[in-house]
Amino acid sequence: MERWDRAGRMAGYGAALSLTPYLLIKVAWVVGALVGVVPVGEEFTTAEWVVLNTVTVGMAAIGIGMALALVRPWGMRMPGSLVGFCAWVGSGFLVSVLPFSVFGGLGGQGGGDGGALPAWEGVLIQLGFLGTGIGLAVAVPAYLRRRWPEAFAGRIGDGPRGAGAWPAVLAAAVGLVWLYWAAGGTVGIAHPAERVAAGYLLGAVSGFWAVAGAAAVWVTARARPGGLPRWVPLVFGWVGSGSLFAWSGWKLPLTLYVALAEPAGVTPPEDPVAAVLLHLCAVVAGAGMLRVLVRSGGGSRRRAVAVRGG
Known part of the structure; x- marks a missing residue:
């Protein structure tokens, strides 16, 4: 159990660190578009580009905060429903995004935001998603097991049937x-x-x-x-x-x-x-x-x- 917890904590810090370059790149895109030094995707207006990337900035910030909540003591004091919901949504996003990071599709298509990425930005984004996904894959179960161990115990059929299917x-x-x-x-x-x-x-x-x-x-x-x-x-x-x-x-x-x-x-x-x-x-x-x-x-x-x- 202690070994699993240590692995989960290291993975949580790794997930937060991996997502940081994506956050910084998106902030630079928003600021650069507003001052006119970063090109906007051809299919977007400046306002649409700023709104879209501001949303992804918020998502990245929430992702980093969630990764830290999985390993820091204050994360155990936060409402379980809030941490669980954010971890659930984050895991759901990453399970779909990871294949693009692995096969390079994300960087090859402008990060999904309509612009052409410089090679180094594409690499950072791909590695960031890959590292975050792998980190959360270990950190989330470790956190859930540490906070709600009874939910992972036992076997199917130990109790009555659950809700409708x-x-x-x-x-x-x-x-x-x-x-x-x-x-x-x-x-x-x-x-x-x-x-x-x-x-x-x-x-x-x-x-x-x-x-x-x-x-x-x-x-x-x-x-x-x-x-x-x-x-x-x-x-x-x-x-x-x-x-x-x-x-x-x-x-x-x-x-x-x-x-x-x-x-x-x-x-x-x-x-x-x-x-x-x-x-x-x-x-x-x-x-x-x-x-x-x-x-x-x-x-x-x-x-x-x-x-x-x-």
């Missing part, structure tokens, strides 16, 4: 559509010529985690198969639900904006109605899956307290 069904449906598109399916694709390798990769990753998370939540909700260590579906359900909620929560307003404003030079391959519907279902499914996992964890803690009291 409808979020798992909805998540599986969304994930299968994304996997279908990643495999080259064209139903719901309005502009096939706009499809790129990065889109296929994102669809495959998002679809996998949606289906894997759905299966994990289904197991948790139905309390079968019995004997499976509780932490296994908890981890997959946590990551899968976070990916659905965070990534689609980010994409939904952007998809609505593109569909309504039709900015020049931006033509998503998906049919706008289909894309909006899928992202909306993903957000609802992710939130519902988290509720199932939290209720299951709460039941585990109550049973542990009862056992100790007896």
